[in-house]
Amino acid sequence: MTLEHKKNIFVELGKFLSQFSENESIKKENVLYNDLFFNDFLDLIQLSQSHNGWYTPEQVFFAVNSWAEALTKDNLDQWLSSYNLENTGGKTVGLILAGNIPLVGFHDFLSVLITGHKVLIKTSSNDQHLLPFLAKYLTAIEPKLAEYITFVDGKLENFDAVIATGSNNTARYFEYYFKDKPSIIRKNRNSVAVLGGSESKEDFIGLGEDIFRYFGLGCRNVSKLFVPKDYKFDSFFEGIFEYQDVIHYEKYANNYDYNKAVFLMSNFKLLDNGFLTIKEDTSYSSPISSVFYEFYDDLETLKNRLEADNEQIQCIVSKGIVDNSIPFGKTQKPELWDYADNVDTIAFLSSI
Template structure:
């Protein structure tokens, strides 16, 4: 299938580009380098490091073996009447809507994409590269800045507030509408320093802006936070990012003025809180008595939780930002939805 091969070539292109960047080579793809630079200029959260991380993960996923294995789970066949699928993309982390884009095209349908104002550069560049590899894709991919029209189905990702808008405008069409989600981690106090350091990746990658970022930890009574703070000290340079530092200073001031009890290591604030969605630079925590009881409680909150990280669960420490092709946002099988249109 020509579309699969185009994505395989894109995967290799991403991997080669990232490897050259990490090695500091000068003979980079100029257009790609400029796209990365412009993406960072348009969104201060999109640092080069975080953009490269996103590109590197997609490069690793877009191999012929991975794609073939993923698609083998579905009864995909060519259709003479592909549907136009509108994708309303979020912009919280680089290329956050790429999986939906991939699913629509590999399901045999066509894309009508509305990009977030926070991430308007990277996907058009990747689309241009894909069309160079497979020119027929030019008629299957459209971008729109205005009102979405002429679509048969919609995949829309946003907040709890925007989901009401999405449901009003798109509710009459087949749809997947995603709301706010957060990820949590369960600690037992027996984690190694290496595991806790890996957890720091789940917390700090993309400055905690993704739904797969850990925003809250559950700890046993009398948990020793010193071991946690020592293990994540390697991420201390995050405070040098001025947007992150501004959030840290603001949240710390608010908590101190409100007489909230907090734990603070100079770049991360820990606050005991019943909520799941912690602000940037803040990690919520809560105590538990029984791990089994906690897991049952979290199961009742499954519509608010994207990932549960633990040492003995399906998602290990440091793995939240490395989903596979069949890890679907909100647990809704996007490919199955598309194939039933």
């Protein structure tokens, strides 16, 4: 299969995904194999919460829409234009996927196939249905792909390289187990927002999206705020009030009640609006329903710290006051060329 052919296959997948929306899913005439797949995929989205309690239809639709927007001819061309992929392929790449948010491993899956390798996939127990369904759709478009895609239940065997995602603890196991293979091993990371004091209500509404999308379970979710000394949080709370309905979701509410109780029993000082607690803390990783914050005196000193801690940080959000930061509300809309942990997956797959 040529690179252009593979691009076209994923463009067709993007067209298929573009039909599905939380507001209304509309079956389109010009989408391949719709009669076979449209209703089943809609059913799967509605059933996802029974497979994983965090995968509400709203969150799955959001993930599906994000990939529909990403999988266009223009995006694929722009992403791959700087690589020479003529002589890549022929290897088998193992993927050990996370399951914290819907389709979190799709970018690795796409990258392996687009570079001409075979993919050997071990899904997370928390996300065992969405990616296999999309793989089935892809093989309907191009039956040859069936030879390139394998899902496994047990341990990975007979592979040439591996991309594994897990916690800091599992990463140590991965690093030992895969020490003789080319690998990308991903650990825990968190995202932060740097506030300067001039943010508008719209900025804070966007920041709320960065905090609450996927209930805060993704590495691109903001879990830590850096704020100027003596900062007042009134505008922040006013802006994120739009997300108050999150507390009506039982799993989130249970986490809110539990974590708030733990903080209070430990005599920590909290700010609380009834669906989010914020706590002064030097850690980057906050529990679900909570965001940590830290005061800073000097922006340049903070930038130096963030640079020193870059292995703990997935992305930085700000109103342009930090170089290469992401605008408010955009953390869960990465481009194809926005690599996890800033490790170029295509370059890695081209080198094996």
